[in-house]
Amino acid sequence: MGKIIAIVNQKGGVGKTTTAVNLTAALHDQGRSVLLCDFDPQANASSGMGISRRASHTSYDVIIGAIPAEKAVVHTNWGDVIPSSSALAGASVELAAMENREYILKAALSPLKADYDFIFIDCPPSLELLTLNGLCACEQILIPVQCEYYALEGLSDLMSTMRAVKKRLNPNLSIFGVLLTMYDARTNFSNQVAQEVRKHFPGKVFQAMIPRNVRLAEAPSYGEPVTAYDRHSRGARAYRDVAEEIIRQG
DSSP: OOEEEEEOOSSSSSSHHHHHHHHHHHHHHTTOOEEEEEOOTTOHHHHHTTOOTTOSSOHHHHHTTSSOHHHHOEEEBTEEEEOOOGGGGGHHHHHHTSTTGGGHHHHHHGGGGGGOSEEEEEOOSSOSHHHHHHHHHOSEEEEEEESSTTTTTTHHHHHHHHHHHHHHTOTTOEEEEEEEESBOTTOHHHHHHHHHHHHHSTTTBOSSOOBOOHHHHHGGGGTSOHHHHOTTSHHHHHHHHHHHHHHHHO
16 A cells, blocks of 8 residues: 655745656656656646646546546656646635535545555645645655755744644644755755754654756756656756665655
């Protein structure tokens, strides 16, 4: 039975989608069966995995109950994907009128758990009903945190939301791991932020850190994970290191 992990941070630009795409690919390269559910209306994870924004079926169709999740799965060279589309942006309005609206995604993904080692949910960069569905569908969350000045700003809001969800909706919710992104070893500041994050999340921060890397930034425009675009780049090596840490955790 696979793990369902939501990749979440309400701040944009922290490497959330980059992590979703490249961790999916890195674990797939390690022989694990991985499904990436793109639950962000921007659909950047879908295009980053080489899937057209005009995909036949998307997570929007799944969430409104038009099709079962398995019908939306697209197979790629780097793992399976349930792609997203801009139509998902209006789904919160439709979900608001549904019974058990917080659990729609959970019900949709549950039949797929037995088919995968990992199911990642790329959540929107906000704390609203789509993200709430992601938090109720998963057992654990992975939090990308950039090594920059405002790194910890907003994390308290995320932790408050997580505690509220755990108390009222998903009692099994926990932190899978915290991933430091945009790390620049040349600056003392990156090191200071890393130390601060490790202090706030003892035992939960991955040892591997994702560096600032041009190849990581270029790969999405080619519709490939960095592990395919330039497997020898520092970014590709870093995500492989994270994947190996995850596998060692069991």
